[in-house]
C-alpha cells in the first residue's frame with residue numbers, strides 16, 4: 326500500500342512527531358525521528374511518518390523520546406517508607422522498576438499479590454537474602470538467610486525475580502553477602518549489594534574477593550561507602566573492581582548521593598554503569614529522587630545525554646536479563662518516555678540537592694529533565710501538557726452537537 330492510498334485510513338494509534346530519539350540498543354543517539362505506536366507495540370521509527378496515517382499526533386518537537394525508563398533500585402514493599410509504584414513511576418517516565426530487596430523468599434508471594442500484580446508499572450524483584458525481607462531484625466538474623474531457599478524461589482519465579490539483594494547487615498562477617506552471591510550464581514542472576522564498610526568487612530575485599538563479575542554495588546556515590554579518598558581521588562580498588570566486571574549503580578536515596586564524590590568520580594572517568602533512584606518516601610521528599618531528577622544530576626556532572634539515557638534504559642534492561650525492554654525496537658512493546666530538557670536563562674535558576682552525613686546541600690544549575698509523556702504498553706499513562714489530547718474547543722455541546 327503506498328502512502329497516497331493509505332492517507333485516509335489511519336494505521337497507527339499514536340504518532341510522536343519530531344522528537345529527538347535516543348535508542349542506544351539500535352544505535353540511534355539524539356536523531357530526529359517520528360515514532361508510531363499501534364496497539365501495544367512500536368509500529369515504526371522513521372525520519373518522517375505521514376501524520377495522516379495516525380489517529381492521534383503528538384507534537385514532541387525538540388523533546389527527548391527514549392525507551393520507557395528502567396529504575397533498577399526502588400522500594401515498593403517491606404517497610405513503612407515504601408511507596409506505591411504507579412504514582413511516582415509512570416508520572417516520571419518509568420515503565421519498569423525493580424524492588425530492591427523488599428521481599429525475601431518467605432514474603433515474595435505476598436509482595437506479588439499485593440503490589441506487583443496490581444501495578445501498571447512493570448515491577449521486578451531483587452529477592453532479599455533474608456527470608457523475611459527488608460529492614461530491621463530480618464536483615465541481621467543469619468539463620469533466616471538461606472542460599473538454597475533463596476535460589477529455589479528465584480528458580481520458581483524467574484519471570485519476576487531478577488536477582489538477589491544483600492543490604493544493611495551490621496554483623497562482623499561476610500555470611501549474608503557470600504550466601505547472596507552463591508544464590509545468584511546458582512540461578513544465573515546477580516547480587517545488588519548495599520553494605521557500608523566496617524573494619525572487618527572492608528570495601529576493597531568486598532569488591533575484589535567476595536563479589537562476582539556482573540554483581541552490582543549500589544549507592545556508588547554515597548559518603549558512607551566513599552569511592553574517593555580525603556583528597557577527592559577515586560580509590561584505586563574501584564577501578565580494579567570495575568575491571569573485573571563489578572558494576573556501579575547510583576541508587577540515589579535520601580542518604581546515598583554526595584555531589585562532592587559524584588563530581589570527583591565523574592571527573593576522574595568513573596561514571597556509573599546504571600542510574601537508579603532508591604525511590605522511597607524520604608528520597609522523594611528530601612531529594613525528589615525520581616529518575617529524571619537523578620538523570621539531570623548526571624547531566625549536570627558532565628555525563629552525555631547519550632550515556633545518561635543508556636544508563637537509565639538499555640543497560641538496566643540487560644542487567645535484569647530483559648533485552649526486550651529498554652529499547653524502541655519496531656514490534657517491541659511500546660514503553661516510551663518523552664522528556665523535556667527545561668532550561669532557565671539564569672545559570673543558577675534551578676537547584677539539585679544531595680545528602681549524606683554532611684547534610685543536604687544544593688547545587689545550582691540551569692537545566693532539568695521534565696517528564697512530558699509516558700506510554701506503557703501502548704497506553705498513554707501520563708501526558709503533562711495534554712499533547713496527545715484534542716483541543717478543548719472540540720468539546721461536544723450539551724445537546725450533542727459537534728462545534
Ligand SMILES: [Zn+2]
Nearest residue numbers: 398400425603
Ligand atoms: Zn534501597
